[in-house]
Amino acid sequence: MRNESESRLWSKPAAEREGTPLLVLLHGYGANEADLFSLAEALPADFTVVSLRAGLAAGPGFAWFPLGPDGSGGLAYSVADVQHAVTELLDWIDSVRVGHSSVSLLGFSQGMVMASSAARHRPDDFAAIVGLSGFVADSEPSDFFADEQLAARKLPFFWGRDQADPVVPQALVEYSNEWLNQHTALTKVLYTGIWHGISPAEIKHVGEFLTMSVLDQRASLER
Structure with a gap:
């Protein structure tokens, strides 16, 4: 059995987290909690950042749900597996959210599936989503995915990618583009030369997005 305390990395000690906005980092397939954690240094210091480890062993690291090629250029995965993983993720978030002013999610690759699916399940639970x-x-839409409720809310969503990304199939890109435009307040930015990765310019934009959609909103409500 793994030590749960070792599967999470926090940007602030426990004594400094109370009342801060929480940003949860969700890594991609085959990675671990250390993969995205360095991003915390480049994001607004107001946030408490926590990077989580997924629960399934996969390749050199871990995965949130089983995922692989479908043999025809696409990706094979089960929506039921996604829903199960999201339920477990939200159970953990529920255990810590009471100490924070808000919760936002940042997911890379498979982690974006988790972040967007969590928002679809609980549209009112999050301040912003980054994919x-x-x-x-x-x-x-289903009993699990409250898409109509999410569309009515227009949750701030940042989506960054490279059009030359060799990993995510074009059909899923097109579906995601249409779905996000219909269901979220989407900020979409395309980058060149990052392939299936993250660039400093992109993280700068993410920081600006989080400042505007979370910190500025919080300051406005407190006035």
Whole structure:
């Protein structure tokens, strides 16, 4: 059994987290909690950042749900597996959210599926969502995905990617683009030369997005 305290990395000690906005980092397939944690240094210091480790062993690291090629240029995954993983993620977030002013999610690649699916399940629970080099699960609205409620809210969503990304199939890119435009307040930025990765310019834009959609909103409500 893994030590749960070792599967999370925090940017602030426990004594400094109370009342801060929480940003949860969700890594991609085959990575771990250390993969995205360095981003915390480049993001607004007001946030408490926590980077989580997914629960399934996959390649050199971990995965949130089983994912692989479908044999025809696409990706094979089960929406039921996504839903199960999201339920476990939200159970953990619920255990810590009471100490924070808000919760936002940042997911890379497979982590973007998790972040967007969590927002679809609980549209009112999050201040903002960031998705990097990933996609949205191709699924119809259901009892689990409250897409109409999310569309009514227009949750701030930042989506950054490279059009030359060799990992995410074009069909999923097109689906994600249409879905995000219909269901979120989307900020979409394209980058050149990052392939399936993250660039300093992109993280600068993410920081600006989080400042505007989370910190400025909080300051406005406190006036």
